[in-house]
Amino acid sequence: xxxxxxxxxxxxxxxxxxxxxxVLGYELKTAVFANRAAxxxxxxxxxxxxxxxxxxxIIFSFLG
Numbered sequence: 001x002x003x004x005x006x007x008x009x010x011x012x013x014x015x016x017x018x019x020x021x022x023v024l025g026y027e028l029k030t031a032v033f034a035n036r037a038a039x040x041x042x043x044x045x046x047x048x049x050x051x052x053x054x055x056x057x058i059i060f061s062f063l064g
Contacts, residue, residue: 020026028042
């Protein structure tokens with residue numbers, strides 16, 4: 001149901017992850033179906049990816 005709503009309104013996977021972890025209370029490990037990875041590793045990787053994406057968005061907002 002969450003996937004349908006996110007797809008219907010054009011929200012991406014980040015919105016789905018936010019809903020699963022923040023609203024529904026799933027652990028990050030469960031939300032991304034990464035059963036073999038440690039939660040600390042997932043948190044770090046997710047944080048690094050979000051920082052990189054934020055930097056790219058800032059750069060493109062100044063260029064465009």
